[in-house]
Amino acid sequence: MRIGVLGTGNMADALATHWARAGHEVTIGGRDSVKARRLATRIGGGTRAAGPRTAAEFGEVVLAALPFGAGADVARELRAALDGKALIDCANPVGPGFRLLTEGGPSAALRLAAAAPGAHVIKAFNLCHEDVWRMRPPVFDGRPLTVPVCGDDDEALARVRELVRDVGCEPVAGGGLDRAGLLEATAAVFIGLWVGERADVRAIAPPLAYATGPTPRPGRV
Numbered sequence: 052m053r054i055g056v057l058g059t060g061n062m063a064d065a066l067a068t069h070w071a072r073a074g075h076e077v078t079i080g081g082r083d084s085v086k087a088r089r090l091a092t093r094i095g096g097g098t099r100a101a102g103p104r105t106a107a108e109f110g111e112v113v114l115a116a117l118p119f120g121a122g123a124d125v126a127r128e129l130r131a132a133l134d135g136k137a138l139i140d141c142a143n144p145v146g147p148g149f150r151l152l153t154e155g156g157p158s159a160a161l162r163l164a165a166a167a168p169g170a171h172v173i174k175a176f177n178l179c180h181e182d183v184w185r186m187r188p189p190v191f192d193g194r195p196l197t198v199p200v201c202g203d204d205d206e207a208l209a210r211v212r213e214l215v216r217d218v219g220c221e222p223v224a225g226g227g228l229d230r231a232g233l234l235e236a237t238a239a240v241f242i243g244l245w246v247g248e249r250a251d252v253r254a255i256a257p258p259l260a261y262a263t264g265p266t267p268r269p270g271r272v
Contacts, residue, residue: 053112054113055106057103059087062184063114067114069218076097077096077099078098079094079099080106081102087102104132111136114139115139119142122159123162126166127166133170137204137211138173139173141174142160143239143242151235151236158232158235159235160228160235173201174228175201176215177238189220198215198218198222201226203227203228
């Protein structure tokens with residue numbers, strides 16, 4: 052698969068490294084050509100460096116590894132190059148005090164989709180710190196990390212699910228793109244608990260067998 056990466060930061064580094072190792076063709080697109088070349092060299096595996104437009108044109112799938120706010124502006128500039136592409140949004144619109152910056156408005160993913168209406172935006176990879184995505188693979192207590200994926204286009208979803216597996220994780224359907232805001236809100240809650248309270252958020256929810264309540268005991272109603 053041909054993958055264009057918009058951005059040269061930690062998320063671009065972590066995810067593109069997995070995909071290059073899996074044999075995908077990767078082009079790093081950065082406004083700063085020095086940073087783009089440096090990242091492409093570090094990733095290796097034939098990864099190339101280019102400008103954002105070239106990376107967007109190159110990819111069958113494009114990762115928008117950009118800060119919230121910048122993503123929509125870049126997508127708007129590249130909208131023609133993104134037409135028909137799966138465009139992965141991994142941004143978290145979380146501000147001071149772990150506040151959701153999109154509160155009362157469209158999610159970051161929907162803003163990206165509005166900026167590039169011909170692209171098939173998929174929300175994924177937003178619930179973990181970049182160092183988790185660097186793990187080979189992200190497995191905890193013997194279980195691979197599960198990655199919720201939100202989107203509306205079946206072909207784009209299939210491509211992104213493949214890329215989730217190439218990171219060593221298991222994809223799970225998170226619903227349409229209209230539900231991406233729920234993932235972003237979940238990230239805001241999780242980050243606040245992890246950073247602010249040092250809480251283990253895995254302890255919040257019961258195991259799947261108890262999701263609808265414990266099994267009634269015989270003789271009880």
